[in-house]
Amino acid sequence: MTEAAGYTHLFENGGFDVTYDSSLTFIAGSNWGGGGSINWSASLQPQSYVRHEWSQDRKLPLFETTEFQDALDRVCDRMGVSTEHIEHSHGNQVLLEGARKLGYEAKAVPQNTGGHKHACGRCGMGCGAAEKQGPNVCWLPDAARAGAQFMEGYNVERVLFETRGGNKTAVGVKGAWTKDGVEREVVVKAQRVIVSAGSLKSPVLLMNSGLKNKHIGRNLYMHPANMVSAFFPEDIRPWEGAILTTVCTTFENLDGHGHGAKMEATCMIPTLSLSQLNWTSGPDWKLLAAKYRHMNTYASFARDRDTGRVLANPPRVEYTPSAFDRRHTLIGLLEMIKILLVGGAAEIHPHLPGAPPFIVDPSAERSPADPTFAAWLRKVEAVGNAPPGVACGSAHQMGSCRMSATEGTGVVDPEGRVWETRGLYVADASVFPSASGVNPMVTNLAISDVISRRVAAGLKKERGERL
Numbered sequence: 001m002t003e004a005a006g007y008t009h010l011f012e013n014g015g016f017d018v019t020y021d022s023s024l025t026f027i028a029g030s031n032w033g034g035g036g037s038i039n040w041s042a043s044l045q046p047q048s049y050v051r052h053e054w055s056q057d058r059k060l061p062l063f064e065t066t067e068f069q070d071a072l073d074r075v076c077d078r079m080g081v082s083t084e085h086i087e088h089s090h091g092n093q094v095l096l097e098g099a100r101k102l103g104y105e106a107k108a109v110p111q112n113t114g115g116h117k118h119a120c121g122r123c124g125m126g127c128g129a130a131e132k133q134g135p136n137v138c139w140l141p142d143a144a145r146a147g148a149q150f151m152e153g154y155n156v157e158r159v160l161f162e163t164r165g166g167n168k169t170a171v172g173v174k175g176a177w178t179k180d181g182v183e184r185e186v187v188v189k190a191q192r193v194i195v196s197a198g199s200l201k202s203p204v205l206l207m208n209s210g211l212k213n214k215h216i217g218r219n220l221y222m223h224p225a226n227m228v229s230a231f232f233p234e235d236i237r238p239w240e241g242a243i244l245t246t247v248c249t250t251f252e253n254l255d256g257h258g259h260g261a262k263m264e265a266t267c268m269i270p271t272l273s274l275s276q277l278n279w280t281s282g283p284d285w286k287l288l289a290a291k292y293r294h295m296n297t298y299a300s301f302a303r304d305r306d307t308g309r310v311l312a313n314p315p316r317v318e319y320t321p322s323a324f325d326r327r328h329t330l331i332g333l334l335e336m337i338k339i340l341l342v343g344g345a346a347e348i349h350p351h352l353p354g355a356p357p358f359i360v361d362p363s364a365e366r367s368p369a370d371p372t373f374a375a376w377l378r379k380v381e382a383v384g385n386a387p388p389g390v391a392c393g394s395a396h397q398m399g400s401c402r403m404s405a406t407e408g409t410g411v412v413d414p415e416g417r418v419w420e421t422r423g424l425y426v427a428d429a430s431v432f433p434s435a436s437g438v439n440p441m442v443t444n445l446a447i448s449d450v451i452s453r454r455v456a457a458g459l460k461k462e463r464g465e466r467l
Contacts, residue, residue, distance in 0.1 A: 003271050006125035010038050012200065015271075019308065019319045023387035024224060026317075026394035028200055031126075033135030035198065035429075036441055038124050040243040040267055041132050043081040043112040044438035045072050045446075049258045050303075058433040059405035060414055062450065071446040078142075079133035080114035081442070087117055089241030090232070091265040091296035095336075096246050098343030102368075104250040104335070109264075111245065112441075121239045124267040139445075153178045154186060159193055159209040159424060170424035192423050192455055196448070199397035199430040200310055200317065206401065206411070206418065206426075207312040213419060215411050217310040221399045221435035224321040224392040225301035226333045226352065226385050227266065227276055230345035231294045238268035238296050244439075248339065251332050252303065258437065259305045259325070261332025263339070266297045273297045276351045276393070288349070298340070299393065300332030303437035310400050321392045326385050329392065334381060338368045352390055355383040396440050401430035403447075415458075416451030427451040 007015035012028040019026070029035035046063075055064035062068050086108055088096065099106035111118060112133045123132050130137050144150070156175040161168050172189040195202050203217035247264050254260035266273065274289055276297070288295075308319025321329070333350065340348050341360070348358040358376050360366070368374065385392065404410020407419040412431050418424040427448040429440050436443045 001125045001128075003125060003269055006038075007271070010126060017317070018391070019317045021318070021320055021387065022391060023320045024222065024392045024394055026222060026397070028198065028395075028397060031136075033140060034196075036135040036139075036445075037126055039112075039132075039134060039439070039441050041111040041113055041118065041123055042244045042264075042439040043076060043079065043110045043442050044247070045076070046436050046438060046443045047252075049253070050434075050437050053258060054433045058403075060403060060433060062414060068446065068450060071449040072442060075442060075445040075449055076110070076112075079112035079138055080116070081110045081112045082115055083108040083110050085113070085115060085117040086111060086242065086245045087119055088245050089119075089121070089238070089243075089265070090234075090236040091238060091268070091298070092242070092244070092246040094230075094232075094296060094343040094345075095248060095263065095265055095298065095339060098339035098341075099248045099250070101342045102338060104248055104339070106246055106248040106250075109245050109247050109439075111242065119241045121241055121243055121268060123243060124269060124272070151177065151186075151188075156197075156205060157208065159195070159205065160187070161209075161421070164422070167422045168420060169422040191459065192425065194425045194427050194452070194455065195401075196426070196428045198428050199400045202426055202428055202430045203310045203400045203411075204312045204315055211418065211420065213407075213411055215402065215404075215409070217312070217400050218307065219399045219402045219410075219434075220308040220310055220317070220319055220397065221304050221432070222308065222319055222321075222394040223301045223396040223398075223435060224304060224325055224329055224394055225299040226329045226350075226390070226392060227297055227299050228333055228336055228340065228351060229273065229277060229295055229297045229349045230340040230343075231288075231291050231347040231349075232296070232344060233294070233346050235293050236296065237293055238273075239270075243267045248336070251328075251335055252437065254328050254331060255305075257305075259303050259328060261300045261302050261328045262438070263298060263300050263332050263336045266299050268295070268297060277349060278351060278353055278355070278357075294346075298336050300329050300336050301394075301396075302326075302328040302332070303435045305435075307399065320387060321385075323386075326392070330381065330385050333385075334377060337377065337380070341368060341373060342366050350380050350383075352380065352383050352385055354389065355380045396429075396436075398429045398432040398435055398440055401426045403431045403433050415454050416447075425451060425455055 306322035401411040
């Protein structure tokens with residue numbers, strides 16, 4: 001889609017949304033297929049230290065089993081995930097080569113492009129070629145072929161319950177269906193109800209359905225990010241080529257407990273990249289926009305330790321990046337700036353209001369140890385990223401209906417079933433026990449795969465017992 005149409009039809013709130021105190025700006029999918037339909041093709045599996053945390057610290061042994069690894073492999077195989085056909089864009093090549101020059105660890109990011117080269121810079125607005133194997137191309141057609149039915153324009157308002165055998169049992173949903181300007185109340189009855197509305201909407205639906213678990217909506221992780229843009233001497237046409245095919249992982253474990261920052265290239269459509277540049281004046285911004293074809297933008301995002309929450313009445317997101325997590329994003333940003341310096345940038349513009357740009361002296365050594373550069377970098381660090389002066393960004397939401405070993409510590413049990421109920425499940429990124437630390441799509445799909453198979457096994461057993 002075009003940017004104007006894409007933001008209107010594919011994103012929550014028509015594009016960008018903000019947390020209650022405006023300390024974080026975020027984007028979230030709201031479309032046929034959700035976040036996976038606007039994902040930038042990044043298909044990373046959760047790392048071993050995150051799986052170990054979930055298995056051992058959170059007492060959820062699933063995450064260190066062959067069952068979960070099989071689910072990860074199954075969803076990746078279905079989408080044709082690989083690194084074999086990647087052709088790095090200029091921006092991604094700069095990250096790889098700049099990291100190599102500094103001795104940092106950087107690698108290719110697997111892509112869910114069906115095993116094909118996919119040089120699309122607009123997958124954040126859906127995939128016009130239908131090569132990216134997102135939910136609207138891959139999973140939902142699979143569901144249709146298996147007999148699933150879909151209802152367009154249906155807004156689910158609440159889950160319906162009956163008391164059966166002394167248990168609060170989900171029996172369907174009630175909502176409003178709008179077609180041709182006419183709204184009708186529709187009730188759908190079901191033996192099982194699976195909520196997959198995402199980390200922003202799933203907890204709201206549960207709360208509006210009368211569930212009282214205090215953890216519903218809490219423990220929201222958002223991978224807060226800071227960004228930096230760089231301008232290069234050559235004409236690089238940044239809107240062309242694959243979006244996110246590299247990641248620098250050297251600073252991903254800054255506290256020794258799996259919390260730190262990763263650095264990645266970002267989507268280079270104008271509304272996403274140009275809109276984030278520091279504002280000084282109209283003429284200055286126009287001069288930068290005129291150099292857009294020489295520009296790349298990068299993000300440093302944290303695997304956040306600290307959390308926020310989603311509230312239902314009125315619907316809002318309360319999340320303020322903590323000083324702990326902001327320190328990690330800032331460290332990643334400063335290191336990304338060093339990568340850009342040695343990677344050939346002519347100008348470096350941190351997206352931190354009050355931080356001046358760095359104009360590279362062509363006659364100076366391209367080294368982080370250069371006195372002029374080092375002094376400027378200290379100024380950037382001193383400006384910092386504290387709200388309200390700086391708003392972090394986010395494209396990932398997780399954990400607001402987290403999976404837990406006991407009813408007192410989360411929203412769903414290890415089967416994905418909502419505590420205090422029968423027949424009601426959640427299968428989306430809201431069940432993550434904590435932040436994934438990587439782009440969450442593959443983790444989300446694998447957990448949902450496990451939950452769906454367990455739901456199916458339960459139905460099969462129940463029907464067998466009835467026979």
